[in-house]
Amino acid sequence: GSQSFPYDHLFKLLMIGDAAVGKSSMLIRFTDDAFDEHIQSTIGVDFKVKHLELNNKRIKLTVWDTAGQERFRTLTSSYYRGAQGSSWYHWLKEVKLYSPNNGEGVVKLLVGNKIDLAEDGSGSERQVDQASAKTKTGVQESFMEVVHKILEDPDLLLNT
Numbered sequence: 001g002s003q004s005f006p007y008d009h010l011f012k013l014l015m016i017g018d019a020a021v022g023k024s025s026m027l028i029r030f031t032d033d034a035f036d037e038h039i040q041s042t043i044g045v046d047f048k049v050k051h052l053e054l055n056n057k058r059i060k061l062t063v064w065d066t067a068g069q070e071r072f073r074t075l076t077s078s079y080y081r082g083a084q085g086s087s088w089y090h091w092l093k094e095v096k097l098y099s100p101n102n103g104e105g106v107v108k109l110l111v112g113n114k115i116d117l118a119e120d121g122s123g124s125e126r127q128v129d130q131a132s133a134k135t136k137t138g139v140q141e142s143f144m145e146v147v148h149k150i151l152e153d154p155d156l157l158l159n160t
């Protein structure tokens, strides 16, 4: 509804990554505990809000989704396309380009979603946090890891 809660901190999180990796799905799993196989990824969601209470602090969490804009990333990305699994580098570069202080003051978490599809067990060899918006694995944990990192950093907390 239109209910608004008082809060001590306002956190803004962004979902960034290639199209169709499950950014919207992870967000919807986190905020609504739901999953839709037939989600319209071109539409996406603008942002969702979640209220948390941690360390006696009320946190209003806004998580922003790309709403499909990642499809239109610039041509320079073709440079990174050659090697499998390297597109994270493109996105990290973007974060550094557009964030204050060259991205230093931003908590970043790299998550490998759709771990449920790695039926051969290869998922266990992944070098990044594992998640599945479908089976719930790791979704809550990923978001909370970022929230806790912000909470524990006085410099970051200052601006919230």
Ligand code: GDP
Pocket (backbone or CB within 6 Å): 018, 019, 020, 021, 022, 023, 024, 025, 026, 036, 037, 038, 039, 040, 041, 044, 113, 114, 115, 116, 117, 131, 132, 133, 134, 135
């Ligand atoms: P986005 O473009 O990164 O926001 O990706 P979407 O959230 O739109 O997801 C793209 C497609 O992948 C949709 O058909 C989802 O249902 C599916 N999907 C998302 N997360 C998972 C997951 O963890 N496991 C599986 N099997 N499918 C997923």
